[in-house]
Amino acid sequence: MDLLANFALGLETAITPTNLFYCFAGVFLGTFVGVIPGIGPLAAISMLFPITFYLDPTAALIMLAGIYYGTTYGGSTASILLNMPGATSAAVTCLDGYPMAQKGRAGIALFMTTIASFTGGSIGIIMLSLFSPLIAEYALTFGPAEYFALMVLGLVAASTITNSTPSKGLAMVVLGMLIATVGIDSQSGAARFTFGSMSLMEGFGISAMAMGLFGIGEILSSVGAKRDGKIDKSSARLRNMIPSRDDWARSWRPGLRGSAIGSFFGALPGTGPSIASFMAYAFEKRISATPERFGNGAIEGVVAPESANNAADQTAFIPTLTLGIPGSATMALMLGALMVHGIQPGPTLISQQPSLFWGLVMSFWIGNLLLLVLNLPLIGLWVRLLMVPYHYLYPAILVFVCIGAYSVRSNPADVVMVLGFGVLGYVMRLADLPAAPLLLGFVLGPLVESQFRRAMVLAQGDFTVVMTRPIAGTVLALTALLLFWTLASTYLRYRRRTKTTLSAQG
Amino acid sequence: MVPDCKEGDRTRGEGEEELERNYRDAFAGLSLAIFGGAAVLYALSKYPMGTVTRMGPGMMPVTLGAILLVFGIIIAVPALFQRGERVELRFRALIVLSASILSFALMIREFGLVPSVFATTLIATFAESKVTLVRALILSASTALLTWSIFILGLGLTLPSYRWPF
Numbered sequence: 001m002d003l004l005a006n007f008a009l010g011l012e013t014a015i016t017p018t019n020l021f022y023c024f025a026g027v028f029l030g031t032f033v034g035v036i037p038g039i040g041p042l043a044a045i046s047m048l049f050p051i052t053f054y055l056d057p058t059a060a061l062i063m064l065a066g067i068y069y070g071t072t073y074g075g076s077t078a079s080i081l082l083n084m085p086g087a088t089s090a091a092v093t094c095l096d097g098y099p100m101a102q103k104g105r106a107g108i109a110l111f112m113t114t115i116a117s118f119t120g121g122s123i124g125i126i127m128l129s130l131f132s133p134l135i136a137e138y139a140l141t142f143g144p145a146e147y148f149a150l151m152v153l154g155l156v157a158a159s160t161i162t163n164s165t166p167s168k169g170l171a172m173v174v175l176g177m178l179i180a181t182v183g184i185d186s187q188s189g190a191a192r193f194t195f196g197s198m199s200l201m202e203g204f205g206i207s208a209m210a211m212g213l214f215g216i217g218e219i220l221s222s223v224g225a226k227r228d229g230k231i232d233k234s235s236a237r238l239r240n241m242i243p244s245r246d247d248w249a250r251s252w253r254p255g256l257r258g259s260a261i262g263s264f265f266g267a268l269p270g271t272g273p274s275i276a277s278f279m280a281y282a283f284e285k286r287i288s289a290t291p292e293r294f295g296n297g298a299i300e301g302v303v304a305p306e307s308a309n310n311a312a313d314q315t316a317f318i319p320t321l322t323l324g325i326p327g328s329a330t331m332a333l334m335l336g337a338l339m340v341h342g343i344q345p346g347p348t349l350i351s352q353q354p355s356l357f358w359g360l361v362m363s364f365w366i367g368n369l370l371l372l373v374l375n376l377p378l379i380g381l382w383v384r385l386l387m388v389p390y391h392y393l394y395p396a397i398l399v400f401v402c403i404g405a406y407s408v409r410s411n412p413a414d415v416v417m418v419l420g421f422g423v424l425g426y427v428m429r430l431a432d433l434p435a436a437p438l439l440l441g442f443v444l445g446p447l448v449e450s451q452f453r454r455a456m457v458l459a460q461g462d463f464t465v466v467m468t469r470p471i472a473g474t475v476l477a478l479t480a481l482l483l484f485w486t487l488a489s490t491y492l493r494y495r496r497r498t499k500t501t502l503s504a505q506g
Numbered sequence: 507m508v509p510d511c512k513e514g515d516r517t518r519g520e521g522e523e524e525l526e527r528n529y530r531d532a533f534a535g536l537s538l539a540i541f542g543g544a545a546v547l548y549a550l551s552k553y554p555m556g557t558v559t560r561m562g563p564g565m566m567p568v569t570l571g572a573i574l575l576v577f578g579i580i581i582a583v584p585a586l587f588q589r590g591e592r593v594e595l596r597f598r599a600l601i602v603l604s605a606s607i608l609s610f611a612l613m614i615r616e617f618g619l620v621p622s623v624f625a626t627t628l629i630a631t632f633a634e635s636k637v638t639l640v641r642a643l644i645l646s647a648s649t650a651l652l653t654w655s656i657f658i659l660g661l662g663l664t665l666p667s668y669r670w671p672f
Contacts, residue, residue, distance in 0.1 A: 192567060
């Protein structure tokens with residue numbers, strides 16, 4: 001009954017006209033950028049980040065979250081019609097979605113992904129509302145040592161699991177943490193790496209960094225590159241979208257399994273929607289009686305990953321909101337949005353800000369319902385959007401980034417700083433260095449530093465005290481294991497690659 | 507801030523040409539190592555380290571710089587023994603778009619929103635040669651109108667929409 005009271009409270013917050021409007025704006029913009037290949041949720045959230053400074057924290061979070069899960073809905077559209085994922089979490093959807101489109105079943109694929117997304121999202125929301133209070137209550141006993149250990153695990157997991165070269169991901173986390181030390185040190189009051197510049201005293205802003213790395217960096221690397229793709233317009237007519245009885249029969253079980261897999265991987269640090277969709281696809285293929293259909297337009301191969309990535313989108317909020325530890329760069333931005341408003345997410349957030357937490361949860365339901373409407377009857381609109389050439393879109397995106405950067409402090413220097421981070425983002429792309437771990441390190445760096453300091457003061461400088469605390473010790477041991485495993489496997493892969501290089505030469 | 511933007515050969519491996527060594531990773535790792543090393547030296551000379559119980563402002567930068575140095579080497583050294591792809595740097599996009607953003611930073615205070623957005627959009631269209639001048643002008647004007655209606659009319663940002671400084 002407690003849960004029902006909380007839902008009622010949340011609904012009350014979520015259906016105020018302001019919050020409804022920002023929820024709609026969020027999911028609409030999310031679908032918009034999700035549909036356009038090349039602009040992911042990170043770029044979209046970064047660009048709109050400054051606007052949320054003017055909103056109250058609940059509305060801000062509702063809108064940013066709406067963009068986030070909205071992109072996942074929209075991302076599948078380009079995957080199915082163009083064989084080009086609109087967002088990375090929709091990459092797996094290409095495998096069977098595009099073959100379906102080639103067979104003239106694009107409409108059915110689009111319909112089923114929307115239903116699967118809604119199912120996955122709903123199950124993810126249920127998981128979020130069931131587990132968050134439990135985890136928060138448990139986390140009340142955590143001290144600085146536990147937080148330090150969990151943050152280190154989060155950073156290591158996020159930079160190693162999804163990257164093909166873990167050493168690069170780890171280096172980027174460290175670089176992000178190093179960049180975060182610029183400015184006044186909160187503990188000692190010393191100015192670090194400011195080189196006598198006044199504007200560096202406050203350090204770099206998270207919005208300038210995110211907009212530069214993901215907004216400008218994205219544009220710099222896609223402008224001038226080759227783009228192509230043709231779309232069959234008729235696929236998006238509503239009457240071509242109705243799935244057969246056979247499609248339904250094949251889909252409901254993969255949808256539920258995908259949701260379960262997605263909920264699990266979404267809540268873990270470092271995995272998130274992309275891994276979740278991949279796992280769900282691999283699992284369906286493994287247990288299928290007819291695995292040879294996968295890759296040739298099997299509906300299960302579309303439903304499972306799409307329900308998984310949407311479930312993961314929702315459960316990703318569990319560690320962010322209950323522990324204050326984001327599992328991905330996108331979640332780090334959500335955390336940043338809260339911290340700008342002076343709210344520090346952690347185990348006390350649910351009890352101290354119940355209307356914010358439950359309002360957000362209920363807005364997810366509303367947002368998912370809105371997305372159902374946006375993606376079924378309005379699918380034609382998005383297909384038409386896919387046909388707008390990129391050379392008309394990027395100048396407008398550029399302008400939005402500039403205005404956003406300037407509006408934070410009405411300081412033109414901030415725009416130049418965004419450009420600086422944009423060039424850094426471009427160079428990093430060229431050098432094949434991932435930008436997401438950099439942002440995560442930047443956000444978590446100062447928190448890791450202060451928790452470590454506190455833990456060391458409590459332990460009187462003895463690190464073994466931290467290691468022997470049951471939870472902190474276990475988490476650190478897990479981190480060490482993960483680190484060892486990834487570095488060892490990279491080394492083995494490198495040796496294999498070098499061997500083939502040598503034999504190719506010889 | 508950008509440690510490795512001078513090197514000439516990079517990006518977007520369309521995989522047309524293979525190189526003897528993976529210069530991309532070698533340069534990336536080397537730049538990171540130099541950046542980390544520089545941070546260590548600078549922090550050591552300027553900020554007190556403190557003790558583990560009472561950490562000084564230098565502890566974190568020195569530790570992080572040292573880890574970055576190690577990872578830089580881990581990235582760079584194996585790359586010397588691997589084959590790599592040629593990386594292509596698109597100077598045109600980089601220069602034109604930088605000019606476009608800088609024009610916004612320089613104009614926004616003096617001229618206000620509408621002229622700045624117009625100029626930024628117009629310059630940005632030159633990054634690709636796909637848009638004719640007439641269409642670029644139409645695009646710039648409509649972007650200016652759109653941003654004006656969103657940010658000044660809609661969100662009520664305290665920004666002058668038009669100004670003539672002379």
